[in-house]
Amino acid sequence: MTAEQKKKLERKLWDIANELRGKMSADEFRDYILGFIFYKYLSEKMYLYANKILEQDGIEYLSIDETSADGEAYLVAVRTEAVAELGYMLKPSELFSRLAKSGQNGEFILDDLTKVMNNIEQSTLGTESEQDFDKLFEDLDLTSTKLGRSENQKNELIAKVIVHLDMIDFELENIEGDVLGDAYEYLIGQFASGAGKKAGEFYTPSQVSTILAKIVTMGKDRIKNVYDPTCGSGSLLLRVERELAKDAKPMFYGQELNRTTFNLARMNMLLHDVHYRRFDIRQENTLTHPAKEHTHLKFEAIVANPPFSAKWSANQIFESDDRFSQYGRLAPRSKADFAFVQHMIHHLDENGTMAIILPHGVLFRGAAEGHIRRYLIEDRNYLDAVIGLPANIFYGTSIPTCILVFKKCRENPDDILFIDASGDEHFEKAKNKNALRKKDIAAIVEAYSAREFKDKFSYVAPMSEVAENDFNLNIPRYVDTFEPEPEVDLNAVTDALAKINVDTHAIDERIKGYCKELGIEAPL
Incomplete structure (x- = not known):
């Protein structure tokens, strides 16, 4: 598929999404359209896989008579293999194309659609994939009055969307490119741009994700695993894999607090053809209820964009938690930024790299945060780099942010790299948001790799200088961007x-x- 064809597909999907837009908010119609695209993907995946199984018998999946004894026998055989390989099962009558045809003929499909969603989940019960499909479609409320006042109005709208989607070729047999996965990412980005503050809950701008991904994989073609404790839609995790060799298959681990976003992350994984055995996404509060399945795991790459200065319990019980106990202080109740850092450090492998996006306040705030910052630098020597980003590049906030890079075994233990990419010359002003261009991303990554002085952009600070500054990491203390008056x-x-x-x-x-x-x- 050419770049132009790819853009055409993305625009077409966005146009279909807008069939729902007039009736509900961006985050609401997002759940419907992405859910339907996911259902179509599962159907096409099932259809191709079933035909492959039945090929030696000379049978086409859609031709099976589900009511006959032979048909039932074929379905049992297909189910066994499909659930093991794909993680789920769809009968011929449950395929997206069948429902689309019924909708096109003016039939009432809402009840059948609801049954299909439930049957997909039911097909996974008692199997390895059960957790990955559990309540995956719960946000597709086909009874909502926002779809229409009457049942017929709801059915008419949903049928229209499904018929339009059915006419699009997702090219699942195209092994050279992730056409649908890229289109899905495009839609998530489009929804984020219209979702206001809520966008920050599920999406990190791709330009920033790329920087984090390139940093945590620098010098490596393969890694065994990657972790995001605030994974949102999972896009940041998936971005890391793009920086690896094509045949690299790292394990993905993540945790997400918001239930709807948790569902979106699991869909996103499967839509990018990540096998259900290769990801483990959990839903709960990472700080107060970390996934027990991840408790003893160490990760080679960790990336995260936690909610900025979020509140957390800071309960005294966490003073004996292995994640926080060695620091002597807990992150303040009103600002959980360093609590996320501590959690991630705990899970970082000895040969791993961790990159986290945080508000600038973590660089200089005192009290407990100052104590934790000093411990990470002076006692543990884990901080490898501080990268200042432009203001107003994230959805939901306009504040300036930074990336902190940590390693437990640093190649440069005697200094810390500072990069200031916040200046006007390092980004592009686009509409009401600022954006990093390809050259801006390249400049940051190259500066991190080169680790050398560049006037008004990067500076390698000896540990003695950081100590002289009382472990205050405010970037202007190290990178002089002053422009003298003429x-x-x-x-x-x-x-x-x-x-x-x-x-x-x-x-x-x-x-x-x-x-x-x-x-x-x-x-x-």
């Missing part, structure tokens, strides 16, 4: 003032002349 030519200024005086005297004389002609007194 020298003033005092002789030229004097000459200009003299000319103004001459001109002013001439004007005064003319005004006196006019006033004399009019017979009035001239102003002083």
Whole structure:
């Protein structure tokens, strides 16, 4: 598929999404359209896989008579293999194309659609994939009055959307490119741009994700696993894999608090053809209820974009928690930023790299945060780099942010790299948001890799200098971006003032002349 064809597909999907837009908010119609696209994906995946199984028998999946004894026997055989390989099962009558055809013929499909969603989940019960499909479609409320006042109105709208989607070829047999996965990412980004503050809950701008992904994979073609404790839609995790060799298959681990976003993350994994055995996404509060399945795991790459300065319990019980106990202080109740850092450090492998997006306040705030910051630098020597980003590049907030990079076994233990990419020349102003261009991303990544002084952009600070600054990491202390004012030519200024005086005297004389002609007194 060419770049133009890819863009055409993305625009088409966005147009279909807008069939629902007039009736509900961006985050609401997001759940419907992405859910339907996911259902179509599962159907096409099932259809292709079933035909492959039945190929030796010369049978086409859609031709199976589900009511016959032979048909039932074929379905049992297909189910066994499909659930093991794909993680789920769809009968021929449950495929997306069948429902689309019924909808096109004006039939009532809402009840059948609800049954299909439930049957997909039911097909996984008692299997390895059960957790990955559990309540996956719970946000597709086909009874909502936002779809229409009457059942017929709801059915008409849903049928229209499904028929339009059915006409699009997702090219699942195209092994050269992740066409649908890329389109899905595009839609998530589009929804984020219209979701206001809620967008920050599920999406990190792709430009920033790319920087984090390139940093945590630098010098590596393969990694065994990658973890995001606030994974949102899972896009940041998936971005890491793009920086690895094509045949690299790392395990994905994540946790997400918001239930709807948790569902979106699991769908996103499967839509990118990540096998259900290769990801483990859990739903709960990472800080107060970390997934027990992840408790003893260490990760080679960790990335995260936690909610900025979120509140958390900071209960005294966590003082004995292995994640926090060694620091002697807990992150303040009103700002959980360093609690996320501590949690991630705990799970970082000895050969791993961790990159986290945080508000600038973590660089200089005192009290408990200052204590934790000093411990990470002076006692553990884990902080590898501080990267300042432009303001107003994230959805839901306009504040300036930074990326902190940590390693437990640093190649450069005697210094910390500072990069200031916040200046006007390092980003592009686009509509109401700022955006990093390809050259801006490249400059940051190259500066991190080179680890050298570059005037007004990067600086390698000796640990002694950081200590002299009392472990305050505010970037202007290290990267001098001051632009001197141009020298003033005092002789030229004097000459200009003299000319103004001459001109002013001439004007005064003319005004006196006019006033004399009019017979009035001239102003002083």
